[in-house]
Amino acid sequence: MDRTILTGALLLDGSGGPPLSGRAVVVEHGRISAVVSAAEAPSGTTLKLDGLTLLPGLINMHVHLCFGGEADPATVMLREAYPMTVIKAALRARQTVEAGVTTVRDLGGRDYAELSVRDAILHGLIPGPRVLCAGRGICMTGGHGWNMIGRESDGPDDVRKAVREQLKAGADVIKIFATGGVMTPGVEPNSAQLTADEVRAAIEEARKAGRRTAAHAMGSDGIANCLDGGITTIEHGVFLTEALCERMARDGVALVPTLIAPHAIATGGVAAGIPEYAVRKSLAVADRHLEGFRTALRAGVPIAAGTDAGTPCNPHGTLVPELTLMLKGGMAPDAVIHAATAAAARALGLEQETGRIAPGLAADLLAVDGNPLERIQALDEVRLVLTQGRIAVNRLK
Numbered sequence: 001m002d003r004t005i006l007t008g009a010l011l012l013d014g015s016g017g018p019p020l021s022g023r024a025v026v027v028e029h030g031r032i033s034a035v036v037s038a039a040e041a042p043s044g045t046t047l048k049l050d051g052l053t054l055l056p057g058l059i060n061m062h063v064h065l066c067f068g069g070e071a072d073p074a075t076v077m078l079r080e081a082y083p084m085t086v087i088k089a090a091l092r093a094r095q096t097v098e099a100g101v102t103t104v105r106d107l108g109g110r111d112y113a114e115l116s117v118r119d120a121i122l123h124g125l126i127p128g129p130r131v132l133c134a135g136r137g138i139c140m141t142g143g144h145g146w147n148m149i150g151r152e153s154d155g156p157d158d159v160r161k162a163v164r165e166q167l168k169a170g171a172d173v174i175k176i177f178a179t180g181g182v183m184t185p186g187v188e189p190n191s192a193q194l195t196a197d198e199v200r201a202a203i204e205e206a207r208k209a210g211r212r213t214a215a216h217a218m219g220s221d222g223i224a225n226c227l228d229g230g231i232t233t234i235e236h237g238v239f240l241t242e243a244l245c246e247r248m249a250r251d252g253v254a255l256v257p258t259l260i261a262p263h264a265i266a267t268g269g270v271a272a273g274i275p276e277y278a279v280r281k282s283l284a285v286a287d288r289h290l291e292g293f294r295t296a297l298r299a300g301v302p303i304a305a306g307t308d309a310g311t312p313c314n315p316h317g318t319l320v321p322e323l324t325l326m327l328k329g330g331m332a333p334d335a336v337i338h339a340a341t342a343a344a345a346r347a348l349g350l351e352q353e354t355g356r357i358a359p360g361l362a363a364d365l366l367a368v369d370g371n372p373l374e375r376i377q378a379l380d381e382v383r384l385v386l387t388q389g390r391i392a393v394n395r396l397k
């Protein structure tokens, strides 16, 4: 019989509500079929999770599987042979799911290697999370990302073509670079890059195909262009203002803060081997980044967790360093868990698929030792991971 019962754990169902005890989660054919009181649990293979906390598999809204989190990952990737990038990306996918992250959104890779990793996981060839891919990010000529993961394009017509290329390659989501950033030399984070017309063209083209959009957007003018065009998520949001946050809250546009990305660069510094321009720009935006995050919190902007994994000194796997910074920024523990589960699923349009422990959803589940509401580091004490009902990690005694 294909039925597994998970009992004994404290249940954090992802909805943001208080933890529940005395429940049994019933998994059948890869999905959660019921959540019942332990006394009413049906027969089946029982996994006893006493002393553990059971929560939905975590979601990382912003990763780069083709980058390895070295001090200068772009240079490492561009110098290695393409097949090596593919192998490493597959290993990083395994590392990700073993950390309890069962869904990621990849916002830029190398020649669509990450799409093949996505498909290999989908076909059961290799272990890994559910992966949504953007393919190449759309940037202006010489704009942020051009030297790594970008598809340079200029003018609304060319931007449309660039989006169509990503759709043709199999992209699940479209990524645009609306402003300068940290990891490309010679561009400034607070300057707008793609024009309002170009941004609008990209979003319109994605929408026609039923795809959502993500914008690398640090500067306020670029963020405004994205909101005008109807973007789905703002990545980084360093120079967010009160007015911009009010618009995001009203329109339901989610912020993916990625606080750890510039923090890791600023902390590692040139001593770690990180390029000087990236260190200088990260130090310059660090305080403003936290201020933007706090402004978004106050305004009630939906927040979804993402790490920008793969960027300098920012490895794949755990979300804990990012969630720790979100707590430090003033977010409540239950809201932080919500941001890494149900709120993220909603931003991806997957709220009926993952991000909560509720009947009908995929059995993406994570059991950890301890209560992450009391100690966020408990999320690193992974004991059991299920991805769509398949066991990816089992360290139960």
Ligand SMILES: [Zn+2]
Pocket (backbone or CB within 6 Å): 062, 063, 064, 107, 308
């Ligand atoms: Zn990124």
